[in-house]
Amino acid sequence: MSADTAEATPAQAGEMLKMTGQAAITAALFQAMEEDSKVLVFGEDVADREGGGVMGTTRGLSTKFGDLRVRSTPIAEQSIMGAAVGAAMAGYKPVAEIMLMNFITVAMDMIVNHAAKLRFMSGGQSTVPLVIRTLTGAGWQTAGQHSDHYEGWFAHTAGIKVVAPATPADYKGLLLSAIRDPDPVLFIENSRTLFVPGDVAADQGPIPLGKARVAREGTHISLITYSGMVANCLAAADELAQQGISAEVIDLRTVSPWDKDAVLASADKTGRAIVVHEAVRHFGPGGEIASTIQEELFRKLKAPVRRLGAPYSAVPFAKVLEDAFLVQPADIAAAAKALCEYD
Numbered sequence: 001m002s003a004d005t006a007e008a009t010p011a012q013a014g015e016m017l018k019m020t021g022q023a024a025i026t027a028a029l030f031q032a033m034e035e036d037s038k039v040l041v042f043g044e045d046v047a048d049r050e051g052g053g054v055m056g057t058t059r060g061l062s063t064k065f066g067d068l069r070v071r072s073t074p075i076a077e078q079s080i081m082g083a084a085v086g087a088a089m090a091g092y093k094p095v096a097e098i099m100l101m102n103f104i105t106v107a108m109d110m111i112v113n114h115a116a117k118l119r120f121m122s123g124g125q126s127t128v129p130l131v132i133r134t135l136t137g138a139g140w141q142t143a144g145q146h147s148d149h150y151e152g153w154f155a156h157t158a159g160i161k162v163v164a165p166a167t168p169a170d171y172k173g174l175l176l177s178a179i180r181d182p183d184p185v186l187f188i189e190n191s192r193t194l195f196v197p198g199d200v201a202a203d204q205g206p207i208p209l210g211k212a213r214v215a216r217e218g219t220h221i222s223l224i225t226y227s228g229m230v231a232n233c234l235a236a237a238d239e240l241a242q243q244g245i246s247a248e249v250i251d252l253r254t255v256s257p258w259d260k261d262a263v264l265a266s267a268d269k270t271g272r273a274i275v276v277h278e279a280v281r282h283f284g285p286g287g288e289i290a291s292t293i294q295e296e297l298f299r300k301l302k303a304p305v306r307r308l309g310a311p312y313s314a315v316p317f318a319k320v321l322e323d324a325f326l327v328q329p330a331d332i333a334a335a336a337k338a339l340c341e342y343d
Helices: 003-008 021-035 061-065 077-089 101-115 151-155 168-180 229-241 260-270 285-300 319-325 329-339
Strands: 016-019 039-043 070-072 093-100 131-136 161-163 185-190 198-201 213-216 221-225 247-251 254-256 273-280 306-310
Touching: 016 021, 021 039, 021 061, 021 093, 021 168, 021 198, 039 077, 061 070, 077 093, 077 101, 093 101, 101 131, 101 151, 131 168, 151 161, 151 185, 151 254, 151 285, 161 168, 168 185, 168 198, 213 229, 221 229, 221 260, 221 329, 229 247, 229 273, 229 329, 247 260, 260 273, 260 285, 273 285, 273 329, 285 306, 306 329
Parallel strands: 039 070, 039 093, 093 131, 131 185, 161 185, 221 247, 221 273, 273 306
Antiparallel strands: 016 198, 161 254, 213 247
């Protein structure tokens, strides 16, 4: 589905469209910019004369809405974020694209010490309605400076929401909600999910932030995950089903705030839980979630809560090492089977 199609297709109630996550993002941006003239888009190469973004996600926007609202910037991530924070404080709703998540490290000061803290520092008088779109994910041999998942850093930072969709419908609905949110939102796009087609309602509206979805019902064990690992958990659930193990897959969709109620309800039902993410396991978001499950449901659990994540390493370049770095469906299935052997 092209950007033009995403912008021009009329919404028909009940109609389902097949589109990729990339097209869903484009559709959300078109819709948000049509609904609110305060929505701005800027980042490296986002205008049409530069190709509409490195992944083509913003293609068609500058032609439709003009260069004042869609601006290509220099290769200067700190400047991009500084301009975005200033625009947000001035009453606009900027959607700033940082091409890859690793490059967000250059702008950490603007994000952590300014965007996330201004509401607190002003006693609630200033808000920063800012969306930071960024792409990441291993699997494409882009190596250690282009593939890391750093959501744990920002989930640890008070004042910023962290969103990590896995399906085209969620890419559109969650981005619409992120743009409407009065606080800064980090919107993480995973490279392995961005071009996978899926069903999106033609009239898909905002999806609330902080609400998980049950991607698959199950009774024996809960697999709690988000972003690119949702597909791996679903594949593991298929493998487990062949062995008589019913796995429930919870897609968090939002890493911070995460849906504690949905996670605890699932773990309470199954009595077993594994938290799976692409980020390095060491000090990763899985530690917070696993600890909460253990604290809240200790007497109801049938086995210890497990965490699966990447090894304590930079993302390798060599394909065989990169595949070993990522948590694979077989790894998830093996861990789940081991937990189900507990009495």
